Amino acid sequence: MSTNILKRAALLLFASIVMPTVTLAQETPLVIGMSTTPTTLDPHEDSSAVQSATSRHIWDSLINLTATSGSAPELATEWTTIDPTHWEFKLRQGVKFHDGSDFDADDVVASLFRARDKPSQGFASYTRNIANVTAKDPHTVVIETKVPDPLLLNSISRIRIISADCKDAPVQEFDSGKCAVGTGAYSFVSYSPGSNLTLKRNDSYFPGASHWSDVTLRFLPDDGARLASLLSNEIDIIEALPADGMSRVQSSSSLQVISGQSSRLVYIGLDVGRDVSPFVKAADGSDLDKNPLKDLKVRRAMLMSINRPAIVDRVMQKNGTVADQFVAKGYAGHSDQVENVGYDPKAAKELLAEAGYPEGFSLTLHGPSGRYVKDAEVLQAVGQMFTRIGIKSRVEVMPWSMYSEEYSKGTYSTYLGSWGVNTGETTNPAVALVATRDEAKGTGRYNGGGVSDPKIDEALAKASSTLDEAQRVPLLQELSTQTFNNLWLLPMHYENVVLGAKKTVTYTPRGDKYTLAYEVKPAN
Amino acid sequence: MVTSIIRRLFQALFVVLAMTVIVFIGVSVIGNPVDILINPDANQVERARVIAHYGLDEPLWKQYFIFLRGLAQGDFGDSFVYGRPALGLILERLPATLELAIAALGIAIVVGLPLGLYAGLYPSRISSRTIMTGSILGFSLPTFWVGLMLIMIFSVELGWLPTNGRGPTLEFLGGQWSFLTSDGLRHLLLPALNLALFKTSLILRLTRAGVQEVLPQDYIKFARAKGLRERRVIAVHVLKNLMIPVVTIVGLEFGSLIAFSVVTESIFAWPGMGKLIIDSINLLDRPVIVAYLMIMVLLFVVLNFVIDICYTILDPRVRLDSKA
Numbered sequence: 001m002s003t004n005i006l007k008r009a010a011l012l013l014f015a016s017i018v019m020p021t022v023t024l025a026q027e028t029p030l031v032i033g034m035s036t037t038p039t040t041l042d043p044h045e046d047s048s049a050v051q052s053a054t055s056r057h058i059w060d061s062l063i064n065l066t067a068t069s070g071s072a073p074e075l076a077t078e079w080t081t082i083d084p085t086h087w088e089f090k091l092r093q094g095v096k097f098h099d100g101s102d103f104d105a106d107d108v109v110a111s112l113f114r115a116r117d118k119p120s121q122g123f124a125s126y127t128r129n130i131a132n133v134t135a136k137d138p139h140t141v142v143i144e145t146k147v148p149d150p151l152l153l154n155s156i157s158r159i160r161i162i163s164a165d166c167k168d169a170p171v172q173e174f175d176s177g178k179c180a181v182g183t184g185a186y187s188f189v190s191y192s193p194g195s196n197l198t199l200k201r202n203d204s205y206f207p208g209a210s211h212w213s214d215v216t217l218r219f220l221p222d223d224g225a226r227l228a229s230l231l232s233n234e235i236d237i238i239e240a241l242p243a244d245g246m247s248r249v250q251s252s253s254s255l256q257v258i259s260g261q262s263s264r265l266v267y268i269g270l271d272v273g274r275d276v277s278p279f280v281k282a283a284d285g286s287d288l289d290k291n292p293l294k295d296l297k298v299r300r301a302m303l304m305s306i307n308r309p310a311i312v313d314r315v316m317q318k319n320g321t322v323a324d325q326f327v328a329k330g331y332a333g334h335s336d337q338v339e340n341v342g343y344d345p346k347a348a349k350e351l352l353a354e355a356g357y358p359e360g361f362s363l364t365l366h367g368p369s370g371r372y373v374k375d376a377e378v379l380q381a382v383g384q385m386f387t388r389i390g391i392k393s394r395v396e397v398m399p400w401s402m403y404s405e406e407y408s409k410g411t412y413s414t415y416l417g418s419w420g421v422n423t424g425e426t427t428n429p430a431v432a433l434v435a436t437r438d439e440a441k442g443t444g445r446y447n448g449g450g451v452s453d454p455k456i457d458e459a460l461a462k463a464s465s466t467l468d469e470a471q472r473v474p475l476l477q478e479l480s481t482q483t484f485n486n487l488w489l490l491p492m493h494y495e496n497v498v499l500g501a502k503k504t505v506t507y508t509p510r511g512d513k514y515t516l517a518y519e520v521k522p523a524n
Numbered sequence: 525m526v527t528s529i530i531r532r533l534f535q536a537l538f539v540v541l542a543m544t545v546i547v548f549i550g551v552s553v554i555g556n557p558v559d560i561l562i563n564p565d566a567n568q569v570e571r572a573r574v575i576a577h578y579g580l581d582e583p584l585w586k587q588y589f590i591f592l593r594g595l596a597q598g599d600f601g602d603s604f605v606y607g608r609p610a611l612g613l614i615l616e617r618l619p620a621t622l623e624l625a626i627a628a629l630g631i632a633i634v635v636g637l638p639l640g641l642y643a644g645l646y647p648s649r650i651s652s653r654t655i656m657t658g659s660i661l662g663f664s665l666p667t668f669w670v671g672l673m674l675i676m677i678f679s680v681e682l683g684w685l686p687t688n689g690r691g692p693t694l695e696f697l698g699g700q701w702s703f704l705t706s707d708g709l710r711h712l713l714l715p716a717l718n719l720a721l722f723k724t725s726l727i728l729r730l731t732r733a734g735v736q737e738v739l740p741q742d743y744i745k746f747a748r749a750k751g752l753r754e755r756r757v758i759a760v761h762v763l764k765n766l767m768i769p770v771v772t773i774v775g776l777e778f779g780s781l782i783a784f785s786v787v788t789e790s791i792f793a794w795p796g797m798g799k800l801i802i803d804s805i806n807l808l809d810r811p812v813i814v815a816y817l818m819i820m821v822l823l824f825v826v827l828n829f830v831i832d833i834c835y836t837i838l839d840p841r842v843r844l845d846s847k848a
Contacts, residue, residue: 037803039605039606039607040606040607040608042607045607046561046563046605046607047563048563119577120574120577120607121562121566121570121573121574121577122563123563124563124566124570124573124574125563125565125566125567125570126565128567128570170608171606171607171608172608175608192690192693192700192795193613193616193617193795194617194795194799194800195689195690195793195795196689218689218793219793220688220689220793221790221793222790222791222793224672224675224791225675225687225688225790225791225792225793228672228675228676228679228680228687228688229687229688229689231680232675232679232680232683232686232687233683234679234686234687399806400560400806401554401555401560401806401807401808402554402555404555404559404560405555405556405559408559419564420564422565428565432564432565439568440568441567442567442568442569442570443567445564445566445567445568445571446564
C-alpha cells in the first residue's frame with residue numbers, strides 16, 4: 001500500500017505542480033487571514049480574543065455581543081431580573097445543533113457550569129458572580145448571581161453554548177471535531193492546528209444563513225506571509241494589515257484598506273504612589289528626595305509635551321486615534337467633563353518650572369516590544385518629546401513575557417500600558433488600572449502606578465452593584481472624569497483595527513477587533 | 525555494536541536530564557507564565573487558582589520532581605496553553621516538519637552533489653566558476669529575505685504557486701502528510717526550495733573541496749594507470765572517498781533542518797514544530813519547551829549513530845566499538 005502511495009506521489013509531483021484550483025460558480029467561499037493563532041477549538045478553555053472570535057463561528061451565546069460591545073438577543077430572546085440577584089432568560093425555540101439535536105435549557109446549564117468550573121479558569125472573570133444556573137423549563141433558564149451584577153449580560157455573551165453531551169469532553173474532542181458542534185452560522189469541516197480551520201454554512205441558522213458557503217480561517221501570524229496571501233489573491237480579507245503594506249494595498253485596483261477604531265486604549269502609567277520613585281532622578285542623575293510624578297502640574301506638563309496627533313499619524317502610520325479617556329464617544333462612561341490637553345511644549349516647560357523643576361529631571365520609560373502596535377517606536381517618540389521639555393528620558397523595552405509581571409506589580413516609574421475595554425464601559429478598565437490595589441477585593445490588579453483615589457473607589461463600588469442603567473451611567477462617567485482630570489494615567493491613543501481586503505467584500509470593524517465571517521458582506 | 529548503543533543511550537540520558545534542569549531554571553527566571561496566560565480581567569483569587577492548577581505554587585525543585593515522576597510514567601505533562609499533552613502536540617506537528625526537511629535535503633543532495641563534483645573535476649571551466657560564485661550567494665543571502673522574494677516572484681507576481689500554508693493533507697502512517705496530494709506538493713515546493721538553498725551551497729562546496737583533495741592522491745593515479753574507465757574512477761574511487769565528510773554534514777544538517785527551520789516555517793506559515801516551539805517560548809509554555817528539547821536531543825543522538833553506521837559502510841576501516 002505504501003508503495004502505491006509513493007508512486008502516486010511521484011506521479012503527481014510532476015503532473016500537477018502548476019495546476020490551478022477550480023472553483024465552482026455557485027459556491028461563495030470566503031478566506032480570512034487571522035493575525036493570531038487559536039490554541040484549541042474548545043470554547044471554554046481560554047477567553048482570549050482570538051479564541052472568542054474563532055469559536056464565534058461555530059457556536060452562539062445567550063447574548064450577542066455587538067460590534068460596540070452592546071448586548072442583543074441571540075439564543076436568549078428576552079430576559080428579566082426577578083430580583084437583583086436572579087435573572088430569567090427565555091430561550092429561542094426551534095434551534096438545532098449542527099448534528100440535528102435540539103437546543104434547550106440543559107445545554108445552557110451545562111455550558112455555563114463548564115465555563116465556570118474548568119480548571120484552566122479561562123472564563124473566571126466572566127463567571128465569578130454566577131452562583132447557580134437552573135432550568136426552570138426546557139425554554140427558561142434562571143441565573144442566580146452572588147451579588148447584583150450589572151455586567152452579567154456582557155459576561156454571558158462571552159460564553160458559548162455547547163451541547164450538553166460534550167460537557168465532560170476534553171480539549172482533544174473539540175479539536176478533532178467530535179464536539180465541535182454548535183448552533184452557530186457555520187459547521188465544522190476540518191481543523192489543522194496552527195494552520196487553518198475550514199467551515200461550511202449552516203443553512204438553517206436562525207438569524208438567516210450566511211452569504212458564504214465555505215469559510216476558511218487561516219492563521220498567519222507572520223506579517224509578510226499574511227500580506228503576501230492577500231496580494232496574491234488567495235485570501236479575501238486579512239486582519240492587522242502591516243503598516244508597511246498599506247501603500248501597496250491602497251495602490252492596488254482590486255484591494256482596499258478597511259479601518260475602524262478599536263476599544264483598546266494605550267496609555268502611559270506613572271508612579272504616583274511612592275514618595276521616591278526608583279527610576280526618577282534629578283537632571284544631573286543624582287537622587288531626588290521627592291517624586292515629581294505625584295504633582296498634577298508635572299503630569300500635565302508631560303502630557304502637553306507629547307504630540308499625540310503626530311504619533312498616531314507618523315509613528316503608527318494612522319493605525320491609531322488620539323485618546324483622551326478610557327472609551328471613545330458612544331461607549332458607556334464617556335465623559336464630556338474630561339478636559340482635553342493639547343500639544344504645547346512651551347506651556348509645558350513653563351508648567352514644569354512652576355511645579356519647581358525649571359531644570360527638569362530624568363527618568364526611564366519602560367515598555368514592551370511587539371505587544372501593541374508599534375509599541376517600542378511610540379515609546380521612543382515619547383522619550384524624545386519628554387526630553388525636549390527638559391525631562392531627560394531613557395527608553396527601555398523588553399519582551400512581553402519579561403515585562404508583563406514587572407509592570408503590573410509596580411516595578412517601574414513610567415511605563416507603557418494598554419487595556420482592551422472589552423465590556424465597552426468604564427468599570428472594566430477602572431477596576432484594573434486605577435482602583436486602589438486590594439488583593440481580597442480583586443481590584444487594582446494592573447495598577448502599576450499605585451493610584452489610590454477615594455472618589456474613584458467609591459464610584460466604582462456603587463457602579464458595580466447598580467443594575468439600573470440610568471443611575472449607573474453617571475457613575476461610569478465619574479470614573480472617566482476623575483481619572484483623566486487628575487491624569488492618573490496619560491491617555492495616548494486607541495489602536496485602530498486595520499484590515500486589508502479585496503474590493504469584492506465589505507466589513508465594518510468591531511471594537512473588540514474580532515473578524516467574523518458572518519459579518520463580512522459581499523460588496524454591492 | 526551493542527555496547528556502543530548502550531553507552532550512547534546513557535550519554536543521551538545525561539544530556540536530557542541536564543537539559544531539563546536548565547529549561548526549568550531558565551523558564552522560571554524569565555517570568556511567570558500565568559501573567560501571560562491569564563485573562564487580564566481575572567482577580568487575585570482567580571489568579572491563585574490558576575497558579576495552583578498548573579502546579580506553579582510549589583517551589584521549583586518540587587515542580588521538577590513532580591515532572592520527573594510524570595516522566596517515569598511517560599507523561600511529559602500537559603501544555604499550559606493548549607491544555608493537552610505536550611508530547612502529542614509535538615508529534616502532531618512532526619510530519620509537517622519532517623516532510624519539509626526531507627524535501628529540502630533531497631533537493632540539496634540532488635543538486636549540490638553533481639554540481640560540486642562537476643566543479644571539482646573541471647575547476648577552470650567558466651561554468652564551474654559560475655557555479656561556485658552562485659554558491660556564495662546561496663549561503664550568504666539570508667533565508668527570510670530569499671523566502672519573501674520567492675513568495676513575491678512565484679506567488680504574488682507570477683501566481684504560479686500558493687504563497688504559504690500547507691494545503692490539503694492525507695493520512696499515512698498515523699500522521700497527516702501533504703506530499704501525497706498535488707496541491708500539497710505545490711505548497712511544499714517554495715519552502716523546501718528556500719530551506720534547500722543554503723544546504724545545496726554547503727554540499728556543493730564540500731563536494732568540490734573533497735574532489736580536489738582526492739584527485740591528486742596516488743590511488744587515483746594508480747587506478748587511471750591500471751586503465752580503469754574514467755566513470756569508474758570517479759564513481760568508486762573519488763566519490764566514495766569524499767563521502768565521509770559529506771555524510772557527516774548531511775546528517776547534522778538534517779537535524780538542524782528539523783530542529784531550527786523556524787524562519788522558513790514562519791514566513792511560509794508552515795505548521796511545523798519550529799513554529800510551535802517559538803510560540804511556546806514566547807508564552808513560557810514550559811511543558812512543551814521541555815518535551816521539544818528532549819525530543820531534539822534524542823534526534824541528534826540517533827542521527828549521529830546513523831552517521832556512524834554510514835561510516836562503516838563507506839570505509840571498512842572504521843569500527844563502531846573502537847574508542848575514537
